[in-house]
Amino acid sequence: MTILTNRRGLLRAAGGIATAGLPLPAFAQGSPPPKPDRIVVNASGGGMATQLRRSYFAEFERLHGIRVVDTSPVDFGKLRAMVTSGNPEWTVTEIGGQDVDRAKELNLLEPIDTSIVDLSRYPAAGRNSHAFIGSAYSTVLGFRSDVFRDGSHPKGWAEFWDVRRFPGARSLRNHPVDNLEFALLADGVPMDQIYPIDMDRAFRKLDEIRPHISVWWSTGAQPAQMLVDREVVLATGWNGRFFELARRNAPVGSEFMQGSLKSSAYGIPRGTRQAYWGQQLFQVMTNPRLQAMYATELSYAGLHPDTASFVAEDIRPLLPTAPVNLERQFWLNVGWWTENGARAQERWNRWMLQRG
Amino acid sequence: MSSPGDSRRTTARRRETALFLLAVPALLLLGIIFAWPVLRLLAMSVEDGTLANFEKATLDELYLYVLFDSVKIAAMVMAICLLVAYPVAFWLSRAGRWGVALGMFALLLPFWTSVLVRTYAWLVLLGRNGVVNRWLRDAGLIDAPLPLLHNTSGVLIGMVHVLLPYMVFPIYASLLRIDPDLSRAAEGLGAPAWRSFLRVTFPLSLPGVSAGCALVFVLSLGFFITPALLGGGRVIMVSMLIEQQVREFLDWPFAAALSTVLLVATLAIYALIGRITRGARHA
Amino acid sequence: MELSVKGIVRRFGPVTALGGVDLDVAEGEFLTILGPSGSGKTTLLKTVAGFEIPDEGRVLLGGEDVTLAPPRRRDVGMVFQNYALFPHMSVAQNVAFPLEMRRRPRDEVKRRVIEALRLVELEGYGDRLPRQLSGGQQQRVALARAVVFGPRLLLLDEPFGALDRKLRESLQLEVRRLQRQLRLTTLFITHDQEEALIMSDRIAVMDKGRIEQVGAPGDLYAHPATRFVADFLGESNLLDGSASAGHAAIPGFGAVPLPAGQPDGGVTLLLRPEALRIAADAAAMPCRGQGKVLETVFLGQSAKLRMALDGGGEVLARLPLRPSDPPPAREGETVAVGFAPEDLHVVPRG
Ligand SMILES: Nc1ncnc2c1ncn2[C@@H]1O[C@H](COP(=O)(O)OP(=O)(O)OP(=O)(O)O)[C@@H](O)[C@H]1O
Ligand SMILES: [Mg+2]
Numbered sequence: 010m011t012i013l014t015n016r017r018g019l020l021r022a023a024g025g026i027a028t029a030g031l032p033l034p035a036f037a038q039g040s041p042p043p044k045p046d047r048i049v050v051n052a053s054g055g056g057m058a059t060q061l062r063r064s065y066f067a068e069f070e071r072l073h074g075i076r077v078v079d080t081s082p083v084d085f086g087k088l089r090a091m092v093t094s095g096n097p098e099w100t101v102t103e104i105g106g107q108d109v110d111r112a113k114e115l116n117l118l119e120p121i122d123t124s125i126v127d128l129s130r131y132p133a134a135g136r137n138s139h140a141f142i143g144s145a146y147s148t149v150l151g152f153r154s155d156v157f158r159d160g161s162h163p164k165g166w167a168e169f170w171d172v173r174r175f176p177g178a179r180s181l182r183n184h185p186v187d188n189l190e191f192a193l194l195a196d197g198v199p200m201d202q203i204y205p206i207d208m209d210r211a212f213r214k215l216d217e218i219r220p221h222i223s224v225w226w227s228t229g230a231q232p233a234q235m236l237v238d239r240e241v242v243l244a245t246g247w248n249g250r251f252f253e254l255a256r257r258n259a260p261v262g263s264e265f266m267q268g269s270l271k272s273s274a275y276g277i278p279r280g281t282r283q284a285y286w287g288q289q290l291f292q293v294m295t296n297p298r299l300q301a302m303y304a305t306e307l308s309y310a311g312l313h314p315d316t317a318s319f320v321a322e323d324i325r326p327l328l329p330t331a332p333v334n335l336e337r338q339f340w341l342n343v344g345w346w347t348e349n350g351a352r353a354q355e356r357w358n359r360w361m362l363q364r365g
Numbered sequence: 366m367s368s369p370g371d372s373r374r375t376t377a378r379r380r381e382t383a384l385f386l387l388a389v390p391a392l393l394l395l396g397i398i399f400a401w402p403v404l405r406l407l408a409m410s411v412e413d414g415t416l417a418n419f420e421k422a423t424l425d426e427l428y429l430y431v432l433f434d435s436v437k438i439a440a441m442v443m444a445i446c447l448l449v450a451y452p453v454a455f456w457l458s459r460a461g462r463w464g465v466a467l468g469m470f471a472l473l474l475p476f477w478t479s480v481l482v483r484t485y486a487w488l489v490l491l492g493r494n495g496v497v498n499r500w501l502r503d504a505g506l507i508d509a510p511l512p513l514l515h516n517t518s519g520v521l522i523g524m525v526h527v528l529l530p531y532m533v534f535p536i537y538a539s540l541l542r543i544d545p546d547l548s549r550a551a552e553g554l555g556a557p558a559w560r561s562f563l564r565v566t567f568p569l570s571l572p573g574v575s576a577g578c579a580l581v582f583v584l585s586l587g588f589f590i591t592p593a594l595l596g597g598g599r600v601i602m603v604s605m606l607i608e609q610q611v612r613e614f615l616d617w618p619f620a621a622a623l624s625t626v627l628l629v630a631t632l633a634i635y636a637l638i639g640r641i642t643r644g645a646r647h648a
Numbered sequence: 649m650e651l652s653v654k655g656i657v658r659r660f661g662p663v664t665a666l667g668g669v670d671l672d673v674a675e676g677e678f679l680t681i682l683g684p685s686g687s688g689k690t691t692l693l694k695t696v697a698g699f700e701i702p703d704e705g706r707v708l709l710g711g712e713d714v715t716l717a718p719p720r721r722r723d724v725g726m727v728f729q730n731y732a733l734f735p736h737m738s739v740a741q742n743v744a745f746p747l748e749m750r751r752r753p754r755d756e757v758k759r760r761v762i763e764a765l766r767l768v769e770l771e772g773y774g775d776r777l778p779r780q781l782s783g784g785q786q787q788r789v790a791l792a793r794a795v796v797f798g799p800r801l802l803l804l805d806e807p808f809g810a811l812d813r814k815l816r817e818s819l820q821l822e823v824r825r826l827q828r829q830l831r832l833t834t835l836f837i838t839h840d841q842e843e844a845l846i847m848s849d850r851i852a853v854m855d856k857g858r859i860e861q862v863g864a865p866g867d868l869y870a871h872p873a874t875r876f877v878a879d880f881l882g883e884s885n886l887l888d889g890s891a892s893a894g895h896a897a898i899p900g901f902g903a904v905p906l907p908a909g910q911p912d913g914g915v916t917l918l919l920r921p922e923a924l925r926i927a928a929d930a931a932a933m934p935c936r937g938q939g940k941v942l943e944t945v946f947l948g949q950s951a952k953l954r955m956a957l958d959g960g961g962e963v964l965a966r967l968p969l970r971p972s973d974p975p976p977a978r979e980g981e982t983v984a985v986g987f988a989p990e991d992l993h994v995v996p997r998g
Contacts, residue, residue, distance in 0.1 A: 084612055085615065089615060223515060228594065231594065234488060240493050240514075350613065358427055362430060546730065549699050549732070553697055553719045553722075554749060554794075555746050555749035556720060565734055
């Protein structure tokens, strides 16, 4: 890895000397590189793809006259394979929050060109040298609002764990991320002392809830669907999924208390030919009005500080980035997971296999 | 010294060589699309110069258990598919033009939707408050909902549904290839319908059975969406672990070792299926 | 009667495969059904074997009505058009099959399989698979399988259709020998008239789902009851003319005498090619004409001539040849042609 960076550094230095007397590439002189007829954006698909198109892609196509083709799903392994084999097909891809650091470390991403992408008004949490932070989302507690009426639902994970006061089948994600944090919170660990995670303690606490988990979900659509079908009465899930149900007037509510905040990031695979147009797409995506459009539909709010002011008042409290929600949640520690993810996953697999 | 007979044999051999040369492009293609990736896989699994990855994949209780479980589930899916598919294929092979059209349509219908959609459809049908449980409850057959989903039975139902056509078509094809005069001959020679089936039709359809079993078995081992969704987290297939390693942890060497172990197990079972069906044919 | 078929009708949608078939086969008799492709031969055989249920009519075996009985209750041995050997079973297993279905004891099965294979001269082939045998050998296995259990009726559906001429001829004789030896009542199908003439005690000629005529080969040849039979069985000249006062006016030959009792009006006369004589030989014949030779075909023991008659129409003549004989006529030559009136056969119109 270090050899690689060093060599690149050397090459760059050598290139600098060699090109000193030669004309610079066209776009470096101010005129943009030739327009391709399309760029490819890889993201999560589903309703999110529709909304990305309505909010951002449409505007990009209008501005630049370049078609945006979307693909899915997000796949870190594929990103790595593409970059390693050269000539990535994606211009831009969404990257799971935990993977940004790793992608950077493996040198899979082009740096963000701040001369094109204007991040001057973004908060610190929204800036990253190699990733564009598109929006924030949160893993929250979803519940049947006809079972737990008038605010009688569990608030926080200690109550989620309390099967006597809040009876009924539950569902958690079949994955250690979030669940270890939730288990510690349920066990009384304060939000600011979760990390580093004490795995033994977390799994001990998970042992308690296991008999009450009827389904360990694996895709984001599952918890929402199971709440609608009354397969379970409590479930963790991504806030956008519950938001969508609430907007469709399904008897499903969500609770931000002790939710697990993450940012969804986009990057430009290193070596892609349309990198310049990827940067231009990011610039379009910094527009707070477009971010508000996106948030209104999905509740995944962009990080531009003006976004909230363009969102209708009744929707604002449903955004994970609303001030009242921000203070009740914690930011998932991506660094800890990058470091310990594989170990945690293996332990999780073992734990899942202990029948009981 | 060469006699005329020798030169004739040489000519014959040369002709065989020429025929073999015709097959070379196909063999090369196979080599490229099959053997090369497998070699890459092997190479990757020992990238670090040790067999540590294989040790972990074959000795660690977790992976052994999951491998065994996956093979067990794939075998069950195969067996259920066979039990369901054979009568369907048999009926199709005897059905009239409209029957065949209808049967094909019903069988191929699922292919028009994605695996994901089909799997979700099962969630709706088999859930605690799903269609099936509601019917059974309304019919007074059960008091509490049956746990059809989020366990092994859910995984089996979902996988059998997705894989059924892969069993039906090879069997159907092999049944069609059997000369209808053969079962007539058997009956004419004194065999009741069931004995004619057991002694003639069934043994002759075994190549189809064998192909279908191998296909379903191998495909089952590769499934991860359906077992993940319908198993409610309680069913872990090797393919899910491999996918985890590739996608989440980028531990490709270990994923390669797991895949190689899976490949070897698959080939072993594949050989076993072939041997059993060949044995049954001439029994 | 061992087999009686009465008024069998079988329709497949708009196609009438059998349009009222009556047939009796005596015990030990070898009866051949002869007819062109699609005339309903196989359908008739399948009805007798029980693979087809007729729409109308009855099938009696040894006096017992078996119209609705399943094939396995009929004790009929059948050899299929394509043999229908079980490809996954050895020759011995194939031949043993009907015995096993009848639950014969093991040693009896073994003994009878060996006997049957000896009968068709295939001892020592028991362990082979059918695909390891030649067409003729497969045919004989099928035969062995069909007779090994002592059926009361043997059905053969064009058993030699796929074989070359030489093999055909030797198998024809072998089947006939076997049939006589076992005194098997046999129903044999062919569309080859020569084969029918060689093998049969009696022949039933079929056309369009009906039996046109049943009779001994010589009888059918000499006295065909219909124009179809006359045409189908052997080579023939069919001459159309008009009869009046015991004579018929035939283009090219003038008036020829007819057998007594022939009414006046249109008449069709059959004249076999071997009844014709030409050139000098024709001079002795009571009925004469002349014509131009269009074509001569040398056939070894005979020569075949196609001639255009001066009065219009064509005839075919077959002239016996001895090895030293010169060619009877050259193409293009005009020669006399004649025959004796007693060789004429009046074909009933119907
Ligand atoms: N199962 C069937 N369905 C429809 N039509 C049939 C069926 N079997 C026979 N036929 C028709 O009945 C007629 C007689 O058929 P059959 O097979 O008896 O003829 P065949 O005399 O055996 O002819 P070949 O010498 O070609 O074997 C044909 O017109 C055939 O198309
Ligand atoms: Mg036929």
